[in-house]
Amino acid sequence: xxxxxxxxxxxxxxxxxxxxxxxxxxxxxxxxxxxxxxxxxxxxxxxxxxxx
Amino acid sequence: xxxxxxxxxxxxxxxxxxxxxxxxxxxxxxxxxxxxxxxxxxxxxxxxxxxxxxxxxxxxxxxxxxxxxxxxxxxxxxxxxxxxxxxxxxxxxxxxxxxxxxxxxxxxxxxxxxxxxxxxxxxxxxxxxxxxxxxxxxxxxxxxxxxxxxxxxxxxxxxxxxxxxxxxxxxxxxxxxxxxxxxxxxxxxxxxxxxxxxxxxxxxxxxxxxxxxxxxxxxxxxxxxxxxxxxxxxxxxxxxxxxxxxxxxxxxxxxxxxxxxxxxxxxxxxxxxxxxxxxxxxxxxxxxxxxxxxxxxxxxxxxxxxxxxxxxxxxxxxxxxxxxxxxxxxxxxxxxxxxxxxxxxxxxxxxxxxxxxxxxxxxxxxxxxxxxxxxxxxxxxxxxxxxxxxxxxxxx
Numbered sequence: 001x002x003x004x005x006x007x008x009x010x011x012x013x014x015x016x017x018x019x020x021x022x023x024x025x026x027x028x029x030x031x032x033x034x035x036x037x038x039x040x041x042x043x044x045x046x047x048x049x050x051x052x
Numbered sequence: 053x054x055x056x057x058x059x060x061x062x063x064x065x066x067x068x069x070x071x072x073x074x075x076x077x078x079x080x081x082x083x084x085x086x087x088x089x090x091x092x093x094x095x096x097x098x099x100x101x102x103x104x105x106x107x108x109x110x111x112x113x114x115x116x117x118x119x120x121x122x123x124x125x126x127x128x129x130x131x132x133x134x135x136x137x138x139x140x141x142x143x144x145x146x147x148x149x150x151x152x153x154x155x156x157x158x159x160x161x162x163x164x165x166x167x168x169x170x171x172x173x174x175x176x177x178x179x180x181x182x183x184x185x186x187x188x189x190x191x192x193x194x195x196x197x198x199x200x201x202x203x204x205x206x207x208x209x210x211x212x213x214x215x216x217x218x219x220x221x222x223x224x225x226x227x228x229x230x231x232x233x234x235x236x237x238x239x240x241x242x243x244x245x246x247x248x249x250x251x252x253x254x255x256x257x258x259x260x261x262x263x264x265x266x267x268x269x270x271x272x273x274x275x276x277x278x279x280x281x282x283x284x285x286x287x288x289x290x291x292x293x294x295x296x297x298x299x300x301x302x303x304x305x306x307x308x309x310x311x312x313x314x315x316x317x318x319x320x321x322x323x324x325x326x327x328x329x330x331x332x333x334x335x336x337x338x339x340x341x342x343x344x345x346x347x348x349x350x351x352x353x354x355x356x357x358x359x360x361x362x363x364x365x366x367x368x369x370x371x372x373x374x375x376x377x378x379x380x381x382x383x384x385x386x387x388x389x390x391x392x393x394x395x396x397x398x399x400x401x402x403x404x405x406x407x408x409x410x411x412x413x414x415x416x417x418x419x420x421x422x423x424x425x426x427x428x429x430x431x432x433x434x435x436x437x438x439x440x441x442x443x444x445x446x447x448x
Contacts, residue, residue: 018131019387022079028134037075048111
């Protein structure tokens with residue numbers, strides 16, 4: 001998780017660990033839904049590379 | 053060459069649009085996996101994107117497993133408080149954008165008392181002067197009479213009509229505010245209203261994830277309507293539970309009470325919307341009524357499930373309450389909702405507001421009794437040639 005950017009870490013924490021929806025995550029982070037989805041995808045791409 | 057130049061701007065735009073669609077699909081797949089579906093089932097819905105989706109979903113699954121500890125109440129509380137604080141901040145920002153009224157502006161001027169008195173006297177004088185005129189219909193100060201317009205009656209001369217402005221209707225800017233925001237979705241056509249059936253195979257339960265429910269002696273809610281959204285975008289299904297007050301204090305953890313039972317149209321569903329009718333909470337510490345609010349008109353959970361012939365489905369809608377400033381906020385708990393949840397069936401006693409409890413035959417008659425027998429035990433067995441009904445429990 002340390003290899004992720006701070007925003008990506010927060011998205012992963014809120015979406016996967018705290019169980020918030022993408023909409024709720026966007027509200028907490030004061031970002032748009034599209035931005036949250038983009039960060040989510042980028043975080044997973046990075047995690048995929050780290051886990052490979 | 054010109055067509056090639058035209059493509060130069062078109063292709064990146066296409067790629068960007070394609071990526072945004074993929075991210076929407078990925079988001080939906082993640083919600084489905086978090087609610088217990090397997091990666092194979094999820095990928096089957098998107099065969100064209102499966103090769104791109106699968107590695108990301110595998111990474112998500114590993115991440116979810118790593119975090120699949122029982123999160124501490126403190127951790128979840130912090131996340132919910134962040135959400136509540138963000139909503140309060142947004143509400144305050146919206147409030148500050150509202151233009152102050154004339155009275156508010158005058159108050160802010162902090163005029164001296166003598167000025168206020170002078171203004172009041174002038175206003176009173178104007179009213180007294182105009183009052184007789186208002187009663188008699190006379191106007192004390194009449195403007196000079198206008199000269200009558202000269203009408204040209206000369207025959208044969210057509211005076212062209214003066215051009216006048218036509219009302220050009222404003223073309224409203226159409227914005228699809230529901231795009232990418234499933235919580236705001238509404239059915240495009242009238243939903244199918246499904247009546248309850250005491251022998252139905254679909255059972256809707258309500259439960260409560262304890263967060264700050266411990267602050268309450270009693271937290272009564274009524275559910276006015278439940279809407280189920282089909283995955284294929286077809287006709288929504290609407291079910292209306294019998295009027296019944298539910299005390300969330302009695303439904304903590306795996307304890308759940310049956311709210312509705314019936315038979316739904318077969319198919320795949322991916323979202324449930326719960327409309328709360330009334331909320332009434334009493335604090336344990338003081339016995340006073342608590343200020344409990346909802347985040348929106350409907351509680352929404354993006355939660356896929358399937359209705360198939362001959363299969364029983366128990367669906368749990370988990371609600372939670374947590375502190376929100378000086379009050380409390382009720383919200384859905386997605387991680388504890390859906391099918392395949394371990395539940396301890398509870399029949400709530402008749403509520404003091406006079407609403408009857410569940411009808412006999414649904415889940416036991418005695419109030420406060422724990423229903424330990426599964427409903428199938430009370431149902432007649434299959435007839436000759438009929439397939440036995442089996443209960444499918446989908447693992448979370």
